[in-house]
Amino acid sequence: MKLQYFTFALMQQQKVRVRFAPSPTGGLHLGGVRTVLFNYLFAKQHGGEFVLRIEDTDQARYVPGAEEYIIECLRWCGLNADEGPHIGGPFAPYRQSERKETYRQFAEQLVKNGYAYYAFDTTEELEAMRAKLKTPENPSPQYNHAARLQMRNSISLSAEETAALLEKGTPHVIRIKMPANEEVGFTDLIRGHVQFNTDTVDDKVLLKADGMPTYHLAVVVDDYQMKITHAFRGEEWLPSAPVHLLLWKYLGWESDMPEWAHLPLILKPDGHGKLSKRDGDRLGFPVYAMNWTDPKTNEITKGFREIGFLPEAFLNMLVMLGWNDGTGKEIFSMPEMIERFSLERVHKSGAKFDFEKAKWFNHEYIVATDNDKLAELFLPVLKEKGENASLEYISKIAGMIKERCHFVNEIWDHGFFFFQQPKTYDVAAVKPKWSAEKTQFFMDWASVLETMSDFSLETIEESFKQLATSMNIKVGELQLPFRIMLCGGKFGPTVFNIAETLGKHETIERIVKGLDAINA
RNA sequence: GCCGCGUUGGUAAAUCGGUUAAUACACCUCCCUUUCACGGAGGAAUGACGGGUUCGACUCCCGUACGCGGUACCA
Missing domain, CATH: 1.10.1160.10 (Glutamyl-trna Synthetase; Domain 2)
Known part of the structure; x- marks a missing residue:
């Protein structure tokens, strides 16, 4: 009985839970989608859950509509979350702005336990400090164990001074107190063991003056409360991993810390750097x-x-x-x-x-993709071009030209002539080898087509070849002109296929118009 | 500057100490097709550098160089 309970508890604990935690600041970058994908694949592979969490702790960068946009992107990709702000879940709310009250208590707890401290420095004071300490050898001075003693915070100030400032409601932040010269390491699922010395990382702000947490505090608190087991994020987060590691430890949750995986970046095609x-x-x-x-x-x-x-x-x-x-x-x-x-x-x-x-x-x-599906996808594009056609007709065309399309939209580029008669003709392609006999051929053939009751690929091609042979003209020399008449240029699928699809009436009309254009 | 991470053809990449170092995209040539594409045949093109370890290193170790990331009350 006891063992059974233990096994059950263990299984519960091991239930894989991952999250994607974007900040709603704009468009969803393809690197973000890849992060979602890896999360999703990992979760589904392990029968786990995928959580969407919105990191909207920076009110200055908040962009209305971005959250809905992100959700729609995920829906389009088919990477739907099992829990999130749009569908709720057992760990709601999933927006950090709505969890604001939660963070303060943990920040205070850290202060109480000596792992964090109040800092009253204004933006100007911080800038002054950086400007003062800045040297060619140290272009970005940190708010660290050395610098904090020169600043206004609950470590440099007396307990009375601090209490007084707090009582007056002086704006302040809470910073983590990074220990001196400690090695902090962890095993990254992708990179293996990674280690940092705490001397090289600064006293990151945990709770901002507006009461909102920074990413550092929020990610730890939320991952803990939402029982996240595996945390995947971009490589750009690797340098701040020691802060998160220490926070897990200082909050007493070390044994619940998720496994980390820092994903490689997607770079610019040319040059170097993150793709933007x-x-x-x-x-x-x-x-x-x-x-x-x-x-x-x-x-x-x-x-x-x-x-x-x-x-x-x-x-x-x-x-x-x-x-x-x-x-x-x-x-x-x-x-x-x-x-x-x-x-x-x-x-x-x-x-x-x-x-x-x-x-x-x-x-x-x-x-x-099957042709009917392509037709459905292409129909809106066609309408945008001011044309219309039946799905059946589009489907047939899609089948003929999809081999040469990179995008659904390109069905138009490679097949616009199925929907409208040529506006211009590439006469230069036929002129040099043009002759009165060829004009005669097409006039005669048009008459033949007129009488045709079965306008099929086979009959069209057969009559074309028959007439050409009887007039002693090479079939090959007539195909290109025919193509120009139907399409206007040197493109499109096999000519006889085009003719069949266009139908008898339209084919004859195009021959007549094309002849005019060539003989003009 | 400091810290971290990385480095196989133009690009994505296989190899997990022993190969003529795969494959795909792109590129070039030819065939097919009197358009293009598809398809087929072929071609050019790769282990940053220097030391080790080893009978043997693309592969393991150490340097150097280079690149990227971070160094915010942004994520």
Whole structure:
């Protein structure tokens, strides 16, 4: 009985729980989506739960609409959270701003236990301190164990002075008191053992003057209270890991601390550094998952969804950025990803984003998508172009040209002539080898087509070839002109397929118009 | 400056001490196709540098260089 209970308790404790904790400040970066993906895959693989938590502790950077936008991005990707501000859950609220009261008590507890202290320095005083201590050898002076004695805080001040300041309601923050010369280390699931000396990290602010926690306090308190077992985040957080480690220890929760994994960064395609929205603008590709409209400027930043990415392709592309299963396999369905994903095979180094490869992934998914589905996805694009057609018609076209599309939207670029007659003709492509006989051929053939009752691919092609042979003209020499008449240029699928799809009437009309254009 | 992390072709990358160092994208040539794409055949192109350890290092260790990240009352 006792053993059974123990086993049950252990299982409960081991239930995998991960979280994605974005701050609602703007568009969702593809690196963020990849972090979600890795979290999601890990959770699903272990039958665990995936939590969405909103880190909105910085009221100055808060952007209205960003939270809804993030949730919609996740929905589009199919990476839905099991708990979150939009659906609730047993650990609600999931917005840090709504948990504000929780943090203060833990910060106070840390002060009481000597692990943190009140600091009354104003922004100006902090700036003055940094300016004073700044040297070429030390360009960014820290508020650390040495500096804190020169500042106004509950360590440098007497207990009476501190109490008086507090009583007067003097604005203050609570800072962690980093110990001197201590080694703090942990085992990162991706990087192995990582160690820091506390002398090199400063007394980070835990609770801001407005009563809101900083990320450092909030992430620890929330991960603890929400029973997070595995915490994945970008590599840029690695340097502040010792702060978090110490906080877990100082709050007495060390045995509940999640396992950490610091994910490699996604880098610019050219040069070096983290991929930013600016790089996308500069190089002509999206960085955000979906279109993001800045509520202040109304400026729209293009997203992967809107340029015609399929969510499955988007995720597949992302999972390969920093991870592989070791077999060379590149196309993974969601169930396959969940099955094969492993943190051990996540790279330590950052990966440069390659838009060409991303396009290739989308192409692969478009080819694999059935034509009816493509037609549905393309219909809105078509309407935007001011045209309309039946799903059946679009589906047929999609099947013919999807091989040459990287994006759903490109069905238009490669097949616009199915929806409208050519406005211009690439006559230069046919003129040099044009002749009166060829004009005669097309006039005669148009008459033949007119009488045709079965306007099918086979009959069209057969009559074309028959007439060409009887007139002693090479079939090959007639195909390009025919293409120009139907499409206007040197593009599109097999000509006879186009003709069949266009139908008898339209084909004949285009032959007549095309002939005019060529002979003009 | 300091601290941390990293470094296999242009890009993503396999290899977990022994290979002619895979594969994919991109690029080039040819074939197919009198458009393009798909498909097929081929090509060019990679272990930052220097020391160790070892019979043997891309692989392990130590330096150096370079890159990135952090060094906020932002996350």
